[in-house]
Amino acid sequence: MKQITFASMIYENKKKETRREKFLRAMNQAIPWDRLVSLIEPYYPQAGNGRRPMPLEQMLRIYFMQQWYNLSDPAMEDSLYDIESMRRFADIDLGEDPVPDETTILHFRRLLEQHELTARLLEDVNTFLEEKGLLLKGGSIVDASIISAPSSTKNREKKRDTKMSSTRKGNKWHFGMKVHVGVDAKSGLVHTVEVTTAKDHDVTVLPNLVREDDQALFGDKGYFSDNLKREAREDGVYWGVLEKRKRGKGLSSSQKKRNKKHASIRAKVEHCFRVIKCQFGYVKTRYRGLEKNAVQVYSLVALGNLYQVRHQLVNT
Numbered sequence: 001m002k003q004i005t006f007a008s009m010i011y012e013n014k015k016k017e018t019r020r021e022k023f024l025r026a027m028n029q030a031i032p033w034d035r036l037v038s039l040i041e042p043y044y045p046q047a048g049n050g051r052r053p054m055p056l057e058q059m060l061r062i063y064f065m066q067q068w069y070n071l072s073d074p075a076m077e078d079s080l081y082d083i084e085s086m087r088r089f090a091d092i093d094l095g096e097d098p099v100p101d102e103t104t105i106l107h108f109r110r111l112l113e114q115h116e117l118t119a120r121l122l123e124d125v126n127t128f129l130e131e132k133g134l135l136l137k138g139g140s141i142v143d144a145s146i147i148s149a150p151s152s153t154k155n156r157e158k159k160r161d162t163k164m165s166s167t168r169k170g171n172k173w174h175f176g177m178k179v180h181v182g183v184d185a186k187s188g189l190v191h192t193v194e195v196t197t198a199k200d201h202d203v204t205v206l207p208n209l210v211r212e213d214d215q216a217l218f219g220d221k222g223y224f225s226d227n228l229k230r231e232a233r234e235d236g237v238y239w240g241v242l243e244k245r246k247r248g249k250g251l252s253s254s255q256k257k258r259n260k261k262h263a264s265i266r267a268k269v270e271h272c273f274r275v276i277k278c279q280f281g282y283v284k285t286r287y288r289g290l291e292k293n294a295v296q297v298y299s300l301v302a303l304g305n306l307y308q309v310r311h312q313l314v315n316t
Contacts (some may be wrong), residue, residue, distance in 0.1 A: 023068075024089045030306050030313040031064070032128045033057060039124055043115045054100050059108045061090045062100060066109075067300055070281035073102040073109070113291075118298035125302040126191055134309045139185035139216030139238070140192075142209045142223055143269040144202045145277070147293070149176035149285040163289045165199040174198060177290060179297055181272060182209030185216060188268040189305045195294040203228070216240055218266040240265065275304040 017025075037057050045053045065086055066076050079086050080099045092099060100108075112118050129135035149164040166175045178200060182192035192209050202222040210217060217232060218240035232239045240262045243255040251259070276282050282300055285293045306313070 018085065020083075021085045024065075024085060026310045026314060027064075027068075027303075027306065028089060030310040032125070033060075035124060035128065036060060036121060039120060040112070040117055043111060043117065054098075054104060054108075055091075058090050058092070059100065059105075062105060063108060063112070063299075064303060065089065066105070067282075067296070067303055068280055072286070073105045076105055077102045112299075113295045116295070118295045118302070122193065122298045122302040122305075125305055126189075129189060129305060129309065132309075132313065134187060134312060135189050135191065135305075136184055136186040137211065137213055139218070139240075140210055140214045141183045141185050141266045141269040142181070142202075142206060142217070142219040143183070143266070143273075144178045144180040144205070144222070145273045146174045146178055146198055147176050147285055147297075148174060148283065151175045161285075161288045163197060164285070165197040167198040176285060177293060178202075179273075179276075180205045180209060181269065181301070182211070183269045183272060185218060185265065185268070187309075188271050189308060190272050190301045193298060193301050195290055195297055197290065218262055218269075220266065242266075271308065272301065272304050275307055276300050279307065280304070 037060060040060065041056060044056045047053060062076060062080070065071070065079070066073075069079070071079060077099065080090065080092060081094075087094065087099075091097075112121075126135055146167065146169065149161055151160055153159050160175070164176050166173055167178075168174075176198050178196050178198050180194040180196065180202065181190045183190050191211065194205050194208050196205060202219075203225055206219070206223055206225075206228065214237060216238035219242070221242045221244040223241045224244040229239050229241070242259045242262055243251055245251050280300055280303070282296075286296065287293050
């Protein structure tokens with residue numbers, strides 16, 4: 001048992017629980033810590049003759065806070081010194097416990113990258129949500145969102161990231177990558193993620209976002225394809241992708257009515273992007289290359305799924 005310090009007693013007796021404290025408390029209760037720690041444990045350094053490694057769950061908690069608050073490794077270290085609520089979430093007492101420095105935080109992140117553990121983390125979280133009856137099957141909604149990348153050439157290589165590319169959306173050009181998701185049509189939770197460069201067309205990724213047992217598919221006009229529509233109907237899959245106006249020909253009244261009906265269903269897919277971009281602040285890539293950024297996207301999506309159903313998980 002840790003000794004209670006005078007500073008801790010004062011913090012315990014404060015009158016208001018802040019929004020950060022409420023968020024961290026809810027996520028602490030919603031996350032299946034034991035199964036996620038068990039997933040990473042075989043790859044984590046064991047205590048030996050050298051310096052004793054930091055507790056695995058503590059490092060995982062710090063990594064999650066990095067994703068929630070969009071913090072770099074140095075900023076995460078500073079936050080642990082500055083913010084009591086974040087120290088408590090990581091189970092760190094300044095009077096007794098060492099605070100991981102930015103290099104230790106970096107090494108843990110690279111461990112997850114090296115062994116592709118965030119993709120497996122997303123799978124494990126989704127399995128957990130299926131067991132809880134929160135992630136259902138039957139139909140999928142597909143969509144993609146552009147994540148901007150720095151376009152400046154003021155770096156060591158004197159050039160932009162070669163793995164990123166430009167694409168036009170409406171009348172505006174964007175440089176970066178795309179995050180493609182397949183979302184459960186009933187729960188609105190993400191079951192599949194693909195990361196590509198920005199210029200890749202949405203419809204080329206569509207087959208990777210659909211589950212084998214899906215009976216319905218919904219998407220915006222970017223996924224429309226006469227061939228895919230024909231194949232879906234032959235397989236008995238309901239085709240709910242919005243109709244696209246063909247050159248020199250407008251949509252009929254029945255097509256417009258059908259699009260309106262399907263648009264209300266596919267709106268669920270926007271919730272996951274709202275959480276990732278607005279709640280977690282992920283609007284620009286942090287690393288160079290698709291691989292490192294994909295590793296972060298998998299963890300953000302997993303945490304976004306847990307965030308969307310946190311109240312149900314806390315009450316079960």
